[in-house]
Amino acid sequence: MNLNNLEKVLEKEPKYRQKQASSAVFVNLIEDWQEATFFSLQLREELNKECPLSISAETLVSKTKDSIKTRISLKDDLQVESVLMLHQDGRNTVCVSCQVGCPLGCQFCATGKMGFKRNLDYFEIIEQVIFFSRYLKKENKRISNIVFMGMGEPFLNYENVLKAIRILNDKEGLSIGARNISISTAGITEGIEKLSEEGLQVNLAVSLHAPNDKLRTEIMPINKRYNIEEILKAVDEYIKITKRKVMFEYLLIKDVNDSDQCAEELVKIMRKPLYFLNLILYNSTGLFKPSSAKRVEEFKKILKKAGVDFSQRYRFGDDIKAACGQFAVLKDENVV
Numbered sequence: 001m002n003l004n005n006l007e008k009v010l011e012k013e014p015k016y017r018q019k020q021a022s023s024a025v026f027v028n029l030i031e032d033w034q035e036a037t038f039f040s041l042q043l044r045e046e047l048n049k050e051c052p053l054s055i056s057a058e059t060l061v062s063k064t065k066d067s068i069k070t071r072i073s074l075k076d077d078l079q080v081e082s083v084l085m086l087h088q089d090g091r092n093t094v095c096v097s098c099q100v101g102c103p104l105g106c107q108f109c110a111t112g113k114m115g116f117k118r119n120l121d122y123f124e125i126i127e128q129v130i131f132f133s134r135y136l137k138k139e140n141k142r143i144s145n146i147v148f149m150g151m152g153e154p155f156l157n158y159e160n161v162l163k164a165i166r167i168l169n170d171k172e173g174l175s176i177g178a179r180n181i182s183i184s185t186a187g188i189t190e191g192i193e194k195l196s197e198e199g200l201q202v203n204l205a206v207s208l209h210a211p212n213d214k215l216r217t218e219i220m221p222i223n224k225r226y227n228i229e230e231i232l233k234a235v236d237e238y239i240k241i242t243k244r245k246v247m248f249e250y251l252l253i254k255d256v257n258d259s260d261q262c263a264e265e266l267v268k269i270m271r272k273p274l275y276f277l278n279l280i281l282y283n284s285t286g287l288f289k290p291s292s293a294k295r296v297e298e299f300k301k302i303l304k305k306a307g308v309d310f311s312q313r314y315r316f317g318d319d320i321k322a323a324c325g326q327f328a329v330l331k332d333e334n335v336v
């Protein structure tokens with residue numbers, strides 16, 4: 001799919017043609033310009049040549065059928081992964097990628113392990129959503145939520161991420177409410193600061209994963225550049241400006257960050273208004289093991305006792321490596 005030439009092709013046409021074209025792509029979700037019968041045959045043929053709508057992707061459905069992973073091929077033959085999660089309460093969430101790979105190299109994350117290839121442009125981000133919108137349309141369903149929790153660090157590709165969000169948010173397009181869009185960051189404070197000035201009602205999530213700098217630096221090298229204190233300062237400022245809740249993500253990794261002492265340190269950080277904690281079970285990527293069920297319960301007990309506001313994330317798509325942190329396109333991997 002490539003709409004870069006759309007404006008050029010429609011240049012000689014009356015202005016309203018542009019609107020018709022974007023409505024065909026974003027609302028009617030056409031997959032071939034031949035479906036846009038309000039255009040002349042000649043124009044449709046030119047559009048198909050100059051602005052192809054087909055998306056080249058390989059798709060895997062999990063055994064439980066509630067998550068679908070796709071791997072989209074980009075124009076330079078790199079690939080990017082995204083996942084659709086069908087929640088029981090009716091929400092349909094797409095987890096999108098914003099980079100091919102990631103330069104931050106967190107120890108627990110498969111994307112981090114593959115290194116960094118390049119940023120996605122805003123349309124390559126939108127393409128992932130369109131792919132699943134088309135998929136759901138066949139079942140008369142639509143996407144309700146978007147999370148930037150796929151491959152890459154959104155705040156290292158800030159402009160494209162924000163441009164994509166504004167288009168996804170457009171009432172005359174896919175019309176996905178800003179309140180239903182979440183951005184997760186490893187703690188790039190400049191991004192947090194910029195986002196607070198955007199006047200957008202999107203949700204901010206921060207990957208914390210450790211309650212002190214020593215441990216956090218061990219598993220997230222980016223902590224050397226942006227430590228916990230600096231991140232919390234940026235978050236507090238964000239809350240002051242936006243009055244919005246911030247979600248802190250905390251992976252539970254066996255014998256790494258799941259001790260009682262870690263829970264107690266975490267309590268000290270989390271006891272602030274509009275701070276919200278989301279516990280995530282570690283999805284295996286090789287290096288570490290997930291905490292045992294017993295340990296998770298004990299960890300939660302300490303948080304509960306201290307009155308920390310938290311939830312636990314449901315695990316999607318483990319069998320198709322579509323769970324958080326399992327995104328990675330490996331050269332020698334067999335694709336179905």
Ligand code: SAH
Nearest residue numbers: 109149152153184185186207249283324325
């Ligand atoms: N780069 C951003 C967004 C992408 S990662 C960030 O780090 O926040 C999205 C989420 O998946 C983050 O919370 C990340 O920490 C989490 N994650 C990474 N590896 C994981 C793993 N192996 N199991 C579970 N969650 C993981």
Ligand code: SF4
Nearest residue numbers: 102106109112152186
């Ligand atoms: Fe990058 Fe996020 Fe993975 Fe860390 S957890 S390597 S920041 S994608």
